[in-house]
Amino acid sequence: MLSCKQSVDTIDIPTIKSSTAKITGRISSPNDTNKDSIFVTIGVQHPISGEYVKYNAFVDRSGKFSIDVDVETDISMMGLYTSLKPYKSLLVKLTSGGVTNIDIAYNSDFDFKNIDVTPAGLTQNDMTRSLEVINKMIDYRSGRKTEPLYNKSPDVFLNHAKTSVTERLEVLNSDALISKELKGILSKDFRLFTYVGFVFDYEKYMKLNYRNVTQDQINEPAIQKIDRSYYRFLKDFNLNDPQYLNCYSFIEAQKKILQNETIGLPEIGENDIPSWLAKVKTILSDLVGFEDGQYYDILAANAYGRQLTEEVRPLSEKQKQYIAAYWKNGEIAKILFRKNQQVAELDKFKSPxxxxxxxxxxxxxxxxxxxxxxxxxxxxxxxxxxxxxxxxxxxxxxxxxxxxxxxxxxxxxxxxxxxxxxxxxxxxxxxxxxxxxxxxxxxxxxxxxxxxxxxxxxxxxxxxxxxxxxxxxxxxxxxxxxxxxxxxx
Missing domain, CATH: 3.40.30.10 (Glutaredoxin)
Structure with a gap:
């Protein structure tokens, strides 16, 4: 029977912070396993620089491991699994600037026997069930026949998407074991995940719907053209909510918004940040439902992050000046300059x-x-x-x-x-x-x-x-x- 130290903590609202965190722990199992090849994989969200970073920590022969990771918020939701059971992940609350110790004991079937996290941040069910429930929502099927959407208006599709997400979220809402606080985060995350995967790319999903409905794998349907107003569904998300910093899908959603040709945001390039934000707000404010707030600063940081993490191209001197002028010595500037230093090292060895x-x-x-x-x-x-x-x-x-x-x-x-x-x-x-x-x-x-x-x-x-x-x-x-x-x- 699984035993695990319980937590009475609530899930705090995250704030942006450039820091590191140390993760230590011990992995034990009654089975004869190759103790020289066990490792722990840790996934940490970097919502400001805009990437999900994986770290591998090798476990020594006594079962112990230790690793330092970069974090971009004071509170982070970290995914963790071991090579002993790579398809069974834990969700762990990570605090910047401190040490989080995670001791995991497996039984002979490589199921969790005991999990001890110090300091305790989430309940055992929050840690062990959250990713499992998300997979159940992804796999949920209504039992209804696939509805033709390719020959209907985009509004019909948007209503269909909203209904589909609501039905799937019932899987989460009806779970009696996951805490109310975590349900709020998982709900935000899953809604974003679904819209990023299906709703953002209207044409792609309509082609898929056509093939699923008609079984015609050769021809393509005549698809209605959408304009920028299609993305007004973004208002429903309240993207200024800081809890999105704890959502895995937020990073991908930001990339979609920055790259979407129909929305048409300008690249930040060598533009100063206030001028770029003014152009962005003219386009985006009607779609997201607000003109000010932390969200826009995060979006600007993510725009630089695309250059750093996807192109692996360091910031120019002008870009550095604009970042320092706008954020001064703030946490976002610290995060971007830290990432830039890492990218500059990689860029030395990147082949054209x-x-x-x-x-x-x-x-x-x-x-x-x-x-x-x-x-x-x-x-x-x-x-x-x-x-x-x-x-x-x-x-x-x-x-x-x-x-x-x-x-x-x-x-x-x-x-x-x-x-x-x-x-x-x-x-x-x-x-x-x-x-x-x-x-x-x-x-x-x-x-x-x-x-x-x-x-x-x-x-x-x-x-x-x-x-x-x-x-x-x-x-x-x-x-x-x-x-x-x-x-x-």
Missing amino acids: VVINDISSVSDDKVIETIVAKHKGKVVFIDLWATWCGPCLDAMTEFRSTKAKFHGKDIAFVYLTNGSSPRKLWEEKIKGIGSEHYYLTGAQWEYIMNHFEFEYIPSYLLYNKEGALINKVTAFPGNEKVKEMINDLL
Whole structure:
């Protein structure tokens, strides 16, 4: 039976703060496991710089681990899982500037036997059930036949989306074990998650709805054009609520708002912040329902964050001056300058982007042609897509390890296809660097079938003689990839 120290704390309203936190703990299990290979994965939200950062802490032979993480709020909701049970995550409250100790004991089936968190921040049910309940909401099905929406007005779709979210939230609201405070955060998070995944991209969802309703996989429907007013649903979210800083989906929602072509916000670039915000408010205030508040400062920070975290491009001197002039020595400025320092280190080792055209090469010769281009080098090929979350997470996780191979006899090659919108792909690869190929549908299908890949990300590793040494689906982790490559150098 699971036992766990209970908490009487409430979930405080987070405030923006540039800080660090130490996480320590102990992992124990009655099973004979390889004590040299256990690790803890910790996910921390960075809502100001605009990314979700994963840290890996290796567990020593006595079961202990310790790691320092950057945080951007005084209170954070941290996701945690271990390599012993990677699909069973905990939600843990993390306080900046302090030490959070997490002791986890597994039973012989690798289920949680005991969880002890100090200082206690959440109840045992909040920690163990929250992510499980979110998955139940995602998997919920009403039992009704799929409704045709592609041939109706956008307003009909928006009403449908609102009804669907309300029905799914009943799964959360009817749960008697999760605290009222956490339900409020999870409710905000799930609503954003659903709208980010389906409602923001109206055209994409209408095409999906058409295929699901008609089973026609060849033709495409005539879809009504939407204008900026479609996004008035943002008013329903009250995005000035600081609790969104604790919501995982807030980061993705901000990216959607900043990048959406219909909304049409200008890039911050080399503009001073007050001028940029004035233009943004002219466009956005009617959609979100307010003209002032912390939200706009967060959005401006996120605009710089896109450059830092997606393009991996340091701030210019002018941008630094504008940030210092606007936020002075405030917490947002501290966060952006800290992130900029990290990016500047990575940028030293980032290879320039090279886009290769291979469209005229026959399907069965694509990989052979790519490997031949890098004769005498190890070749690491990554099959990915812009819409693939695990693909992007793996690239982010691998950045610092990849930088260590700079100047060595290895070529990093990235393949995608038409499922990645061309314009978005061109944006994403700025932060990846290295060699890129935008394959035809037939070329992609041949490679996936030939190497018996069913999912992405998938990887191919060739030695210096051009022989295939390894093929892998799902990112195996930094240490494993580093070992695989080093064995061939």
